[in-house]
Amino acid sequence: xxxxxxxxxxxxLSESSLAQSEIVRLNIGDKSTxxxxxxxxxxxxxxxxxxxxxxxxxxxxxSIHSPKSVTFSRDGKKFYIQSLEGYATSVYDSExxxxxxxxxxxxxxxxxxxxxxxxxxxxxxxxxxxxxxKNHFKGKPVESCxxxxxxxLWVSYYRRNFDKNAVSPSAIAIIDTEYDSIVRVMPTGPLPxxxxxxxxxxxxxxxxxxDNTLGIIDISSNNPMDFRYTAHCIIDYQVKNDxxxxxxxxxxxxxxxxxxxxxxxxxxxxxxxxxxNGIAVISVENFEYLGTIKGIKxxxxxxxxxxxxxxxxxxxxxxxxxxxxxxxxxxxxxxSSKKDFVYKNWTSTYLxxxxxxxxxxxxxxxLFAAINNSSEIAxxxxxxxxxxxxxxxxxxxxxxxxxxxxxxxxxxxxxxNSAGGNSVMVFEIKNQTP
Numbered sequence: 001x002x003x004x005x006x007x008x009x010x011x012x013l014s015e016s017s018l019a020q021s022e023i024v025r026l027n028i029g030d031k032s033t034x035x036x037x038x039x040x041x042x043x044x045x046x047x048x049x050x051x052x053x054x055x056x057x058x059x060x061x062x063s064i065h066s067p068k069s070v071t072f073s074r075d076g077k078k079f080y081i082q083s084l085e086g087y088a089t090s091v092y093d094s095e096x097x098x099x100x101x102x103x104x105x106x107x108x109x110x111x112x113x114x115x116x117x118x119x120x121x122x123x124x125x126x127x128x129x130x131x132x133x134k135n136h137f138k139g140k141p142v143e144s145c146x147x148x149x150x151x152x153l154w155v156s157y158y159r160r161n162f163d164k165n166a167v168s169p170s171a172i173a174i175i176d177t178e179y180d181s182i183v184r185v186m187p188t189g190p191l192p193x194x195x196x197x198x199x200x201x202x203x204x205x206x207x208x209x210x211d212n213t214l215g216i217i218d219i220s221s222n223n224p225m226d227f228r229y230t231a232h233c234i235i236d237y238q239v240k241n242d243x244x245x246x247x248x249x250x251x252x253x254x255x256x257x258x259x260x261x262x263x264x265x266x267x268x269x270x271x272x273x274x275x276x277n278g279i280a281v282i283s284v285e286n287f288e289y290l291g292t293i294k295g296i297k298x299x300x301x302x303x304x305x306x307x308x309x310x311x312x313x314x315x316x317x318x319x320x321x322x323x324x325x326x327x328x329x330x331x332x333x334x335x336s337s338k339k340d341f342v343y344k345n346w347t348s349t350y351l352x353x354x355x356x357x358x359x360x361x362x363x364x365x366x367l368f369a370a371i372n373n374s375s376e377i378a379x380x381x382x383x384x385x386x387x388x389x390x391x392x393x394x395x396x397x398x399x400x401x402x403x404x405x406x407x408x409x410x411x412x413x414x415x416x417n418s419a420g421g422n423s424v425m426v427f428e429i430k431n432q433t434p
Contacts, residue, residue, distance in 0.1 A: 023420045024375040024395045028055045032391035037431060038366055038379060040391050040409060044097045044426040046081075046090070047394070063090040063102045067412035067424050069143045069357070069399035073177055074150025076404035080175075081412060081424055082141035082155060089141055089155060090424075091180050094403060097426060101180050105139035105157065105173060114184050116225055122187045122215065123232045125169040128241070130162040135185070137161055139171055146177075147197040147204060147219055153177050154204060156192040166191040166210055166249045167241035174224045184224040189213055189232075190241055191249055194260040196269075203230070203284065205269055207260045209253050211239040214260070214271065216287050231287035235271065235280045255280075259303035259312065268329065272300035274315065279303070281332060291338030293328065296346065297321060306360045306382070313355040313369060320358060320369055320378075320385060321346045349385040351378050359400045359409065361429070368409055370397035375420070377411060377427070391427075395420025402429070 032040040046061040047053075053060060065086030072079045072094070081090040089103040112118060112135070120134040121127070127134055139157035146153055153175040159166035167190050174184040191210030197203070197219065204227075206215040216231035239254045256275035262284065263270065269282040278292040279300060299316040310325045323346050335341045354373030360382060361367070367382040375396055379389040399412040409429055415421015 024392050025049075025423075026392060026394055026425065028057045030391065032377070032379060032389045034389055035431070037388065038364075039389055039430050040377065040379065040427040041430055042391075042425055043428045045394075046092070046099070046424040046426075048422040057097075059099075061090070061099060061424075063088050063099070064422055064424055066414050066421060067399070068141070068414055070401045070410045070412055070424070071144045071146065071153065072401055072403055072410075074146055074404070078177070078180075079401070079403070079410055080144060080153060081410075082144055082399075084140045084142060084158060084414070087138040087140060087161070089144075089153075089175065094408070103175060103180060103182065105141055105155070105182075107138070107185065108136050109133075111135075111185075114182055116184065116186075120187055121169045122229050123189065125187075125189055127168045128163070128165070130160070130168060134160075134169075137171075139173065139185075141173075142193050143195055145195045145197055145204075148201060148222065150177060151222075152183075152224065154195045154197070156188070156195050156206060158191060158193070165241070165243055165247055167243060172206055174227070176224075184227070186217070186227065186229075188215055191253070194258060194271075196260040196262055198262040198266050198284065199264055200266045202266070203262075205260055205262070205271075207257045207271060209257055210249065211241060212236060212255045212257060213238055214257070214269075214282070233282055233287045233289055235273070235289055236276065258301050261303045261305055263325065263329070264305060264308075270303055270310075272303050272312065274299050274301055279312075281329075281338070291332070291341055293332055293341050293343050295342040295344045297348065301355070302357050304358060304360055309382075311358055311360065311367065311382075313358045315355060315372075316353055318351055318353040318355050318371075318373075319348050320351060320355060320367070320380060321348045322382075322385060323347065347385050349380060349387065351387075352376075354396075356398050357400045359402045361402050361406045362404060363406050366429075368400060368402065370400050370411060372396045372398060372416075375413075377409075394423035394425060397425075 044057040048064040066084040091101040137160040155173045189208035194207040204217040214233040218230040259272035271280040278294040297314040297317040297319040301315040367380040369378045394413040409427040413423040
């Protein structure tokens with residue numbers, strides 16, 4: 001037994017060392033294979049690991065530090081990168097592929113006017129320590145979304161920098177995309193990740209990975225100072241963040257709420273339960289938690305909706321799945337067991353452990369997936385989910401988005417255990433067919 005345990009530990013250590021030594025770095029010009037109806041080519045990169053690149057399109061960029069996600073502006077002329085450890089949003093011109101601004105998420109006395117009435121908390125959340133002036137902090141940006149036809153970019157903060165365990169109220173920034181400046185910062189619950197705006201521009205949902213809840217903000221006004229919280233939605237139960245030790249908040253998160261999206265008819269809000277498994281369904285009419293859709297591969301991470309199809313990724317189990325959204329919601333609504341509803345009408349494709357963000361082309365039948373563990377990007381047929389091609393990616397890819405004109409796929413590689421990452425790759429999508 002002791003010999004087996006020693007062998008097991010040796011294998012784990014060997015695999016860990018091997019992973020560290022096999023960090024992937026692409027070359028500008030690398031292409032996905034096979035190159036048939038569609039392929040990807042790396043045409044540029046913004047990175048913070050090689051200060052002397054040999055290719056002019058391989059750009060050393062100190063603002064890229066643990067990049068989590070990417071969002072294109074509504075017109076596609078700019079894209080925004082959220083760098084967690086850089087406390088920054090980097091803004092790039094989509095045509096010239098040059099950085100045009102860095103928005104720093106650092107606040108002190110001079111920034112008091114962007115906090116309405118100097119608000120620090122919401123829903124009664126208490127601060128577990130920290131400085132006397134709670135709005136003097138640096139925010140760690142995670143995800144973002146647009147509202148008001150692209151006028152405002154919302155950026156969630158994993159935590160305020162003084163909150164080491166991510167148990168206190170965090171915050172979300174509102175950026176005016178015309179000037180690329182922060183016009184308001186609102187408090188949130190602990191550890192917000194996903195943010196999603198409703199299609200009718202009435203609500204914005206902030207998903208709290210930290211305690212199984214969502215904050216719902218009324219955004220019906222055009223003035224960001226009028227935005228206000230209107231509901232606090234609890235999924236199953238609210239977690240008490242009373243840790244008396246340093247904890248890994250990526251794992252100590254109960255339901256680990258992640259993928260979040262409103263349905264096109266504005267009737268439901270869907271939230272992926274990475275820890276609890278399944279998709280939570282919330283009524284937008286009164287923001288009541290109705291139940292959970294199960295029958296999905298476990299560890300749901302990301303959700304997207306396109307042309308009445310719901311697509312999702314499952315991280316640990318390594319799948320991309322899809323179904324007809326109307327059929328799913330009708331089946332759920334007609335079920336007598338909504339709290340534990342099992343739905344089995346899924347099309348599934350296995351890509352390997354670590355499937356993170358997925359992105360759908362806007363004008364063609366292609367779907368892309370970031371596979372974190374194997375450091376790859378997969379190209380799928382969005383109708384059948386058949387695999388069309390793959391390309392290696394800088395270790396370890398996490399976020400991605402397709403440009404509105406379907407010309408580019410931007411991929412962020414955050415890194416893992418201080419290895420890989422610090423990279424934003426610009427892939428050109430080539431030879432597309434309808």
